[in-house]
Amino acid sequence: MSNVLDAFLQENLQDLRDQGLYNEVDPVEGPNGAKIQVRGKELINLSSNNYLGLATNEELKRIAKEAIDKYGVGAGAVRSINGTLDLHVKLEEKLAEFKGTEAAISFQSGFNCNMAAISAVMDKNDAILSDQLNHASIIDGCRLSKAKIIAFKHSDMEDLHAKAKAAQESGLYNKVMIITDGVFSMDGDIAKLPEIVKIAKELDLITYVDDAHGSGVTGKGKGTVKHFGLEKDIDFQMGTLSKAVGVVGGYVAGKQSLIDWLKVRSRPFLFSTAVTPGDVAATTAALQMIIDSTELHDKLWENGDYLKAGLKELGFNIGASETPITPCIIGDEKLTQEFSKRLFEEGVYAKSIVFPTVQKGAGRVRNMPTAAHTKEMLDEAMSIYGKVGKELGIIK
Template identity: 70%
Template sequence: MASKTLSSFLLQNLTELREQGLYNTIDPLESPNGPVIRMKGREFVNLSSNNYLGLATDKRLVDAAVQATIRFGVGSGAVRTINGTLTLHVELEEKLAAFKGTEAAVAFQSGFNCNMAAISAVMGAGDAILSDELNHASIIDGCRLTKAKVIRYGHSDMADLRAKAKEARESGAFEKIMVITDGVFSMDGDIAKLPEIVDIAEAYDLITYVDDAHGSGVLGGGAGTVKHFGLSDRIDFQIGTLSKAVGVVGGYVAGTQEVVDWLKARSRPFLFSTSLPPGTVAACIAAIDIMQGSKELQERLWENAAYLQKGLKALGFSTGHTATPITPCLIGDEEKTQRFSARLYEEGIYAKAIVFPTVPKGTGRVRNMPTAEHTTEMLDRALAAYEKVGRELGMIR
């Protein structure tokens, strides 16, 4: 019999989440996660996927995964340090390092795992971490795993970062100080001020750490935010995911050979979790080859993003400070945000509401993720639905 205390806790808190418009309903797909998806027997224009370049359904990746699975099996069979390292893992890491412009790279089971692994492997008691207040949850959790002092600075507030870096360094209390930022902030689509961050880091001897999950494959010719600013040789840790623009699953850390050697020796997810399966690794290799060989997908992605953003602004919606394909439609109130998303769903547009705790209370938004695979017709259908629902709910005239 279940614990009465647990049952009471769950019932009360789930009820509160539903009443506050904060309960997230999960909708299983009956189709691949492409520009159009099928759920509950209906088709929807899909604006909620991180599949930026459409590679998740690309036949070249599918074929690579199938052939690798036939050759190596469905699983790698062990952790990397025993005998779970296949030649495929080595090939992927070499390609990632070349793609990111670093000496070396190491692959992990997820982007979330990267932040669990890398931060705690380097930072500890007697250290300090300067972290942007809007950093991803995986960074926050990665920092919590250390015994370092975490110092939050205002979002992209370089004056605040400089002041706190100066104070931390001049206090003499910390052996190592790291500054951590997302490259692209996933809820607003704005880009970190990496040139200024690097200047501050070099002035106060800070370790630099950039989580470029939403920048890789999108900015810098696909190589990411660090390459976009020409800073590949001035960033200590470049974190990326293999599950967004790359279209598969997994994550990686790119940096110097010494950084990668240390992570292979001391990062716990690398040491204690079975490595990525062969099919996944082969598909990732195919995706990197595609991104390095042509910029066509990136160009189509940016064209579609510009089209959607221009259309939403023309209707009277605010897309905030986005400088990337991430396109938030800012609403504010959590319940109204959920209602707006639900009405879009009824109109055949799948664009999920993003509310607290993913974003601060009162800043709810419907986040739209255009991809290279969307057609103008699909985006026009979305804009027509936005206009209809926006007028219905009194958000636009």
């Protein structure tokens, strides 16, 4: 290693550790379910995005194995050559049904979707109005497009309207897009999509909703756009297949013409090997489960409401979440890290979230209850939260 690189790394790694911003990666020794094993210790898991518990579903495992036996372990090529299996076509048909759109395109990950779709439509002659708390993948996708990025205050519709009107009336841009998360993953609040659609219609703006944390969770499982009944009004519905759906990948759903364009102009579709057959088959089956029944969705919300009420009663600051995502906002980064560490020692895995994932001074432990948790697990977790919270002076 060069001396310059070594000095840079050592100095900056130590700086992160000193500030409480260095993230330790904990390998999970087994399935990522309601309980997990880390470093030989069994823990109640409150950090997974596996909202509906489908990542460990026995029927999905069986379907994935059958697909591997028939198709192999890999797709063998990029989608645009001969990596598109009939399984991928079935998945995209199911996605369009799921999201209530004409068509859909699937990608290797949710992050890939935002890198692919934004830059395929927007360019240096355009502008993008982006919520200040949008996910990192949205930010990177906007940057890649080279469009002018205009941030608006989080869920502030007056600020959005003023900036959108100024951008559209400036005459500087060919196209203007509004882009927002459907559910904001760090706070659990929901985007004001009816107001956004109203502004977009007034000013003829493109609309893009990243519903990574809404698909399977809001709208009786169909997502945040469905929650508001706006399937015909949102141009891009983007989401992941690795959170509530439980497998891996991402998608964009919308008009047939949009999907046709993305299939010839989105670079991850053109230049990355397709998602593996087992994953595609399991994903399609998982979507069908969500379409057919709200049982897991209802259990998720029941558990989320139960945990939220319990932590609030203990005295934790849980913010203004409107979804099962339940942050315990601590503030100080070092205290946040210590809180997470002590929870681990007592039997709960709840990962600390600090800058740059959230703003400095807004450190938190984010709790993600799932449909797989039992009330007994949640009661045990809350008992530990109370003990550790009082020990560290976070609650009285």
